[in-house]
Amino acid sequence: MHNALSLTADEQKLFDALPDGLKEGWVITEEQGTYSDTPRHRMMRMQLMHLHDPKMQEFLGKAKATEGDEKALAALVARTDLSDVSDGDLAELFFVLGPAPLSALILSLLRAVKSDEDIDDLASLTLIRNSLLSALHHS
Amino acid sequence: MSPETTLDPVTGPSGDETKIEAPQSFIPTPERLSQYLEMNIAEVDAALRSVEGRATLYSRIVEHEEDLRQLYPDFNSNGLREQLDLIGDVLRQKEAYMKDVSSPEKKGLFRRAWDRVKGFAKRHPIVTALLAIAGIAAAVAGGFYLTGNWELLLTSTGLSKVFGSVDAAGEMITPTPYTPMAPGAGELQVPVPADPIPGAEIPI
Numbered sequence: 001m002h003n004a005l006s007l008t009a010d011e012q013k014l015f016d017a018l019p020d021g022l023k024e025g026w027v028i029t030e031e032q033g034t035y036s037d038t039p040r041h042r043m044m045r046m047q048l049m050h051l052h053d054p055k056m057q058e059f060l061g062k063a064k065a066t067e068g069d070e071k072a073l074a075a076l077v078a079r080t081d082l083s084d085v086s087d088g089d090l091a092e093l094f095f096v097l098g099p100a101p102l103s104a105l106i107l108s109l110l111r112a113v114k115s116d117e118d119i120d121d122l123a124s125l126t127l128i129r130n131s132l133l134s135a136l137h138h139s
Numbered sequence: 140m141s142p143e144t145t146l147d148p149v150t151g152p153s154g155d156e157t158k159i160e161a162p163q164s165f166i167p168t169p170e171r172l173s174q175y176l177e178m179n180i181a182e183v184d185a186a187l188r189s190v191e192g193r194a195t196l197y198s199r200i201v202e203h204e205e206d207l208r209q210l211y212p213d214f215n216s217n218g219l220r221e222q223l224d225l226i227g228d229v230l231r232q233k234e235a236y237m238k239d240v241s242s243p244e245k246k247g248l249f250r251r252a253w254d255r256v257k258g259f260a261k262r263h264p265i266v267t268a269l270l271a272i273a274g275i276a277a278a279v280a281g282g283f284y285l286t287g288n289w290e291l292l293l294t295s296t297g298l299s300k301v302f303g304s305v306d307a308a309g310e311m312i313t314p315t316p317y318t319p320m321a322p323g324a325g326e327l328q329v330p331v332p333a334d335p336i337p338g339a340e341i342p343i
Contacts, residue, residue, distance in 0.1 A: 002247075002251065045233070047166055047277075048229055049274070049277040051274065051278075059271070059274070060279065063274075070295065073292055074295040074296055076271075077271045077275075078296070080260065080268065080271040081260040081267070082257055083257040083260060084257075087249070087250075087253040090253050090257070090270070091236070091241075093270045093273050096274070096276070101269060104301055104302050104311065105269065118262075120255060121262060123252075123255075124253075125266070127249070131239045131240055132236060134235070134239065135233075135235035135239060136236070
């Protein structure tokens, strides 16, 4: 469903408080998936990351070239634009991230919703989180 | 195969070499096992997904424990079984996730989702920053831990605010705190030694 938002019970409360005009047309399903991530699993997800897009390779090369200079690295991150990155590499990055940081972002974005477009963006993130939770939970 | 030191070269996009200092750890990723044990990567991958396969890999690695200890002084076969189980677990998780996001029935939904994410640099730069940092954490985290700049990065990008604190952000998106990932781990891998473990060519 293109107009579905998969939200936890707490997120639904925030969504319910939005103006009716913004909520209109969206179907809410409850996100029931849970996953207790561990540092070991996160570390292993990182170890198994495989990015293929030359743009990402170039970005990581630049990150290494900063040699840990936090200002240079922060500037690099701030300039980052993933608009041309392949779908597969985006999927990899979300897998590395895992569902917990994604949930924190979803909550943060829900608190700042101002337009239909924001909700469209949220729907995308909840779809990705749902897929992550399902895969991580059932393994 | 000569013992490695703690310095490994990594090559940047322009071909320049950067030195990142970090302690070495043996992490039996499919790529590493494939090269050390001279096995086809698909074969290693399949072995990691089954209990029997992991037991076989364990035996083969342990046969070369002394050689591995020369390369990785902290190598300990006691934790190896657990590590192999963990990799098997994460490989299954990743397979399930990748299968789901590319499934025919969800193709349209994910096509739309990725397109939205690609526009986040303008609309939600914090999400783009988080994904970028996840990539950096996976590929080059060790160096940042050692120079102590990881926390500063989380603060300067605003992520510490999203997560409530630097510690919370660090816990969620960085490798195990203060346990740097070995250089060569992750995406920009340092090549493993040209020679496999002596005797590793012996078939299982």
